[in-house]
Amino acid sequence: MTDIALPSASRSPLRRFISGYGQELVVLLAIAVLFVGVGLYNPRFLSNTNINSIFAGNAYIAVAAIGMSMVIISGHIDVSVGSLIGVIATIAGTLAVNHYPIWLCWLIPILFAMAVNAGVGALVAYTKIPSIVVTLGMLSILKGGLISATAGAWISDLPPGFMIAQMRLFNLPSAVWFMVILTILAAIFMRYSAFGRAIYAVGGNPEAARAAGLNPERTVVGVFALHGLFAGIAGILYATQLQVIQSTVPPNLELTIITASVIGGVSILGGTGTVIGSTLAAILFAAINSSLVFLNVSAYWLRSVLGLMILATVLADMARRRRST
Template identity: 70%
Template sequence: MAATMALPARASAGSRLRRFLFSQEGILLIAIIVLFVAVGAYNQRFLSANNLSTIFLGNAYIAVAAIGMSMVIVSGNIDVSVGSLIGVLATISGTIAVSGWPLWLAWTLPILAGMAISAVSGWLIAYLRVPSIVVTLGMLSILKGGLISVTAGAWINNLPQGYHLAQLRPLGVPMAVWFMIVLTALAAFWMRYSGFGRSIYAVGGNAEAARLAGIDRARTVFIVFVIHGFFAGIAAVLFATQLSVIQSTVPPNLELTVITASVVGGVSILGGTGTVIGSTLAAILIAAIGSSLVFINVSPYWLRAVQGLLILLTVLADLARRRKRARHR
């Protein structure tokens, strides 16, 4: 796995713009704009404030979860249990809220629980060297089965006043969207400039080189999973607090949507490259595609096929780009 990291070179403003436009982030931004313009021209209701709010408020938590997932994938691992984890944590949050505990506990305990559960997966993967696909596949069924057997699928009603954090609108923008923007910016900055952030890329890009550089692979992977649990926790709270009723089940296919966002966002599935800005843009794009299907009279049942196709195309483009880069050297 002789993957290399793209070194950001010093460049003039013009070539920097060109570089951005051809980067995964640039392509996604253009795709989002084109989609909104095209679908909006076809059916103006797509651009109504109401629909835009549904797209962004309803899917911001996916972008937040994709931040942690991106780190996991950059480190050369994967987590297919994230959907079940978010389902479990959202139920924990709702249960705390209706049992009369202070609201801030309903917002923070799920995050701690997310970190704890993800730490278990991370420990098995990092220190006992069990492949991440196996651990998280097992975790998926443990969390999903556990959730249904404990709650018997009962819905959580009568959520208290003031619980709905995601729906608050400071400066007119839903809180969930603020979370998405701020967390993406912080995580992007941290991954790019902090020592630990760089070490995630190193471990995923070239484990041997990382080891020689004195990076503790196991520790890095373990911490990445704990951080991933942190973001899953926030995502779960945003998910739970945007609903008026919490169904104690796992949102179907959530893990696939989150993974799709990361992969389509340019996080190379081979590890070592990608940014969380890309994954957030991809989450917005996927949400917009999902919403636009309705407005262009295509059955929403095709959404998952579109998602699968998107993953496939992105992975193929990634492989082609790597090959081209390798040939240029």
Template identity: 75%
Template sequence: MTTETPALSRLVPVRRWKSFFESYGQEFVILAALVVLFVGVGFYNPRFISANNLTSMFVGNAYIAIAAIGMSMVIISGNIDVSVGSLIGVLGTISGTMAVNGYPVILCWLVPVLIGMVINAGVGVLVAYVKIPSIVVTLGMLSILKGGLISVTGGAWISGMPPEFMIAQFRLFGLPSSVYFMVVLTALAALWMKYSPFGRAIYAIGGNPEAARVTGIRIQPAIVGVFTIHGMFAGIAAILFATQLQVIQSTVPPNLELTVITASVVGGVSILGGTGTVIGSTLAAILFAAIGSSLVFLNISAYWLRAVQGLMILATVLADMARRRRI
């Protein structure tokens, strides 16, 4: 049996279902966890699955799922970004400040996204061409963005944005726009990662940079591209973050980068690069939102949330390492 090649197994229908399950195993596990959580907590306290709670859960957390899409791409390419939380804080503040000062709404939405892309393209250049490890560059960016933001704004609250600016509060067929953003962007990114040459190149670079280079993939521009796209997702996330409430606090949301990275990793993006999907990271972001919300409904102190997060990321990573060793 050991001589059977993967190519052959793909021709057999029964095997195809199995390999489908293997490549999306993590996503199914999270989906199952979500179902168990919704049924279990909903049974204990039906208000957990009320439309109101579900809506506020999605509106409040869709931006994390969207930021996790870009983060997943960065991690799949074998890098990491610990500055995304600060970037979202900075871009959200820029967007809100522009809106208050009467700039056209379209500009208030687009300019922060562009700035996010430019900043992260710079990070990409430092990682790809100057060969500074991404952890160091983004640690530096974290303190530059965070310190810069607080020293410029003093952490002041921004309020009085025009209603037409509040894109996260728009509704279509009764559903908040955040949900559409999350679903559409996840679907587009998943298809693009799976079928576009660039998407495949990201997997190849993360899996084995040397092999990718020999196959003719131009690694350096691709890394800059990945970071730029990640900047775009961070920008969109920042707009949704800035428009979900009537006020924006011009600081960095605490531990946001960790939540985003956790969503990616728990969603099945391997920390060693080369594997994972953005569908998994979005599901994981929803799972976190649901866990956070369920603690309230189960009367457990919210102060334990971070410990639960830590345990989950640890369990997922250990499972990932165990699976790799078996293969």
């Protein structure tokens, strides 16, 4: 009898673990191989400064990818997240330089992000407009509105207490703590909470989920609002990692976040995947980008590498689904 025919309950714990986290293990192995290989070629790659840049400098991408993973698992997608993060950073910086209380400078942009994405989720859920269409429209609204309102101005003279991403705890940047703790909490939430299981159910088969007593529309609105929470936190981390903020949308940020989710093991068709994989994939992208510098390779190759990784991951997901069927 082949392994495919074995009931999942009769498999060894190791086989069940590998089956459930296969893509995450592949990404983790790729990170390890990259660090060892490039570190042997150029030891400066493993310097404290570069390691800090890889993890702390890209933590906001990993945090945003957590929420994106939830949206994709639910069967939808959000291509406006990069523009939303740019708007959040600008709002937070503007409040900070106008001497608002620091906690309000953090809280108001996060609530704004949740409200915007809840509205997007309501449009997707109740009007049945495809999420890619709704979020493309929101991308244009946010990006156009930001440029019109600020003309891309720089925000400087930010108060020291506002710079939460630069704070340190146990000699580790707070951005890394945010990335690790939020990933763990989100993984527990998706695996063990009723709403987390509902996200998987709705993404796998909305009508079956409805027949089981779930409300797919309410779930979609909720998951987009939750995605807004993570995008808001990511926006605050992005705004506070440097001493100035440029009031523009970070280029290709939404593509990087979506790619992290997909390569991390989240099926683009919905219903499967974990937030742990998206965080690992975000770290892998940052490590690849940094390694190109130390290998004297043009950074433009990063987009080609990511494109190949997306195609390989999607093809593997399709093959896996065919085998399951």
